[in-house]
Amino acid sequence: MLDYTTAEGLTIEHMREAHERIKPYINRTPVLRSQYLNDLTGADIYFKCENFQEAGAFKVRGACNAVFGLTDEQARNGVCTHSSGNHALSLSYAAGRRGIPCNVVMPRTAPQAKKDAVKRYGGTITECEPSTTSREASFAEVQARTGGEFVHPYNDPRVIAGQATCSAELLEQVDGPLDAVVAPIGGGGMISGTCLTISNLAPNTKIYAAEPEQADDAYRSFKAGHIIADDAPETIADGLKVPLKENTWHFVSHFVTDIHTASEQEIIDAMKITWKYLRIVMEPSCAPPLATILKNPEVFKGKRVGVIVTGGNVDLDKLPWL
Amino acid sequence: MLDYTTAEGLTIEHMREAHERIKPYINRTPVLRSQYLNDLTGADIYFKCENFQEAGAFKVRGACNAVFGLTDEQARNGVCTHSSGNHALSLSYAAGRRGIPCNVVMPRTAPQAKKDAVKRYGGTITECEPSTTSREASFAEVQARTGGEFVHPYNDPRVIAGQATCSAELLEQVDGPLDAVVAPIGGGGMISGTCLTISNLAPNTKIYAAEPEQADDAYRSFKAGHIIADDAPETIADGLKVPLKENTWHFVSHFVTDIHTASEQEIIDAMKITWKYLRIVMEPSCAPPLATILKNPEVFKGKRVGVIVTGGNVDLDKLPWL
Missing domain, CATH: 3.40.50.1100 (Rossmann fold)
Structure with missing residues (x-):
């Protein structure tokens, strides 16, 4: 790699x-x-x-490149992210294909279709307020709790x-x-x-x-x-x-x-x-x-x-x- | 042919x-x-x-096969048909590509999107009541008036x-x-x-x-x-x-x-x-x-x-x- x-x-x-x-x-x-x-x-x-x-x-392109590029050791606690939607469900899809957990922080205002899809792909959602500050605070908590590898939605x-x-x-x-x-x-x-x-x-x-x-x-x-x-x-x-x-x-x-x-x-x-x-x-x-x-x-x-x-x-x- | x-x-x-x-x-x-x-x-x-x-x-497949299979003599007065919609606009498209007129009889209840598309492709619409009998009567009049080659929508x-x-x-x-x-x-x-x-x-x-x-x-x-x-x-x-x-x-x-x-x-x-x-x-x-x-x-x-x-x-x- x-x-x-x-x-x-x-x-x-x-x-x-x-x-x-x-x-x-x-x-x-x-x-x-x-x-x-x-x-x-x-x-x-x-x-x-x-x-x-x-x-x-x-977004599934980037999510799959990140998830399937992880070593087994890096993938041990799964992956986590924050996203208004499509990265959340793409990372859930990629993690599901690899068989590792995926935790995502999503604004409560995200479209229901996207929330439903995250769950369908096996991702776990934590909701936050629709602001950058709220998202980052919720995410810090989720990451600390799960120990998952962070895959940022774009950066x-x-x-x-x-x-x-x-x-x-x-x-x-x-x-x-x-x-x-x-x-x-x-x-x-x-x-x-x-x-x-x-x-x-x-x-x-x-x-x-x-x-x-x-x-x-x-x-x-x-x-x-x-x-x-x-x-x-x-x-x-x-x-x-x-x-x-x-x-x-x-x-x-x-x-x-x-x-x-x-x-x-x-x-x-x-x-x-x-x-x-x-x-x-x-x-x-x-x-x-x-x-x-x-x-x-x-x-x-x-x-x-x-x-x-x-x-x-x-x-x-x-x-x-x- | x-x-x-x-x-x-x-x-x-x-x-x-x-x-x-x-x-x-x-x-x-x-x-x-x-x-x-x-x-x-x-x-x-x-x-x-x-x-x-x-x-x-x-429907454009059948319409194009019919229109582009006509001899110049057969195509002289264009084509005509009756259709609830997609054949009408497909025949209009095919006739437009060949550069011949297209007259279509459509039920007045056909979706507006389909009527608009027929006009966009250059077809001329005559409206009828939404029944087989009304359609056939209107079509007989249009065909007699234009002398166009009849391309039935399916038969x-x-x-x-x-x-x-x-x-x-x-x-x-x-x-x-x-x-x-x-x-x-x-x-x-x-x-x-x-x-x-x-x-x-x-x-x-x-x-x-x-x-x-x-x-x-x-x-x-x-x-x-x-x-x-x-x-x-x-x-x-x-x-x-x-x-x-x-x-x-x-x-x-x-x-x-x-x-x-x-x-x-x-x-x-x-x-x-x-x-x-x-x-x-x-x-x-x-x-x-x-x-x-x-x-x-x-x-x-x-x-x-x-x-x-x-x-x-x-x-x-x-x-x-x-």
Whole structure:
């Protein structure tokens, strides 16, 4: 196993090692297109559908790389984490496949669908208040009690290397080079993995991040040149509330071309038209890329654009346009 | 071009010719799986996702085979048809790609999403009352006025040969033989194409049809040994209201192992769990196969089962579980 101590030390070999390690436990998700959405945006969009991933989100890539990279000694007390949802259930899935315990701290406001899925995969939930401070306090207690190996949802080089496998597949699945790749940004795990792969394998492809206006800490960090972290911003894109950390800031600050933001209504509209015309069930947190592509035609028109659709765990009884 | 005069005369060569003809205009749709749905049913299910097909439904296969098989002389006045929706917009799509007019008669109660799509593809709609008799009267007027070539939504050997390409792809996409294939049955176009392909290429694979209890004319026909046609049955599965005709009856009566039915609530439940766990947007008309697999575990448990997900054109503002 390669050294995973620092984000700066990650190379494309870490991505390749991760891909080999996790292949038995993940899906090679399809890339879908929609003529209607192409006509609407003026771009040629390739949607990498991680909503069809095991556990319903790309997060299972990083979780599996972390869990299956542990020595038996490291895995003895299982794993633990805090997460607004998809990392929690992905780590539960990975731990379940390896046969070790998984303890997760989740905000009590997390979607019921995600809580149900964590339990289905055998994870144990401790609920906290929906703020960074409450989450960190609850997590410290859980970690001390269980002695589990901490797998951070995004600020962990093992996790970033796992997420990097997604755009490696995307590059193989599209016919010819991409002008740009757009991914949502919350804590920055997916965008960091995207940077690791794209900067090495497709250095002429630009990398854009898309963020809710109401949780635009990454946008403001990017413009300021240092991490700005907000406590508990409100947005329908519940997976994008968390702040950047040093390992993801490394990639965002070095490799991202720009960050665009979208309003809550723009996110909801983009979500609905994706459901309608791409015919996939995706989370609100997946919608900022299409919303920002629609909002910034001068950047994307006439371009071949990859979009990472990050997850599909939704409460079908609470759809935001109804 | 092979002879398409009768359904009895269709061979696997007709399917192969159709596949070559339509490949530039259709998608090779992905096959998806869900561990959760496998655990729930006890079967190993391969969902062939025609909701991701051009124009949102498998019907584009048959429509393209018919439209692109016309001589220039036959195509001179365009094409016309009657349809509850997906054939209407598929024929509009195919005619648009060939650059000929398309006139369609649709019940005024057809989903708005389907009417909008017909217009988007350049088709012209004439509305009728939601009954077989009203549809046929309106259509006679439209056909006389336009002189267009009639492409029946299912009782046309060209259409059946086109639909047959779907299960040919499914067989290539699954790893190893299938014990069964299940498709919804309305007029019988998809099930007939499935019979044509499966009986030739996978003769040990059983073919099941799934139908709403409230529009169970195919089930009753199958048990009686002759076509029973109801006028305007009511069901949420709006694509499955039409009766069998002689060309589809030929395949249903010769090659189908059994027909199972599902109640409206069972259809809605199956639709919702597919959205939730397979994370695809599919129509109510696609849900009877999963509903009947859940309802008849003695038939499907432990089996490798292909399911045709027929289409994904849904009014997102009117979901049946809300």
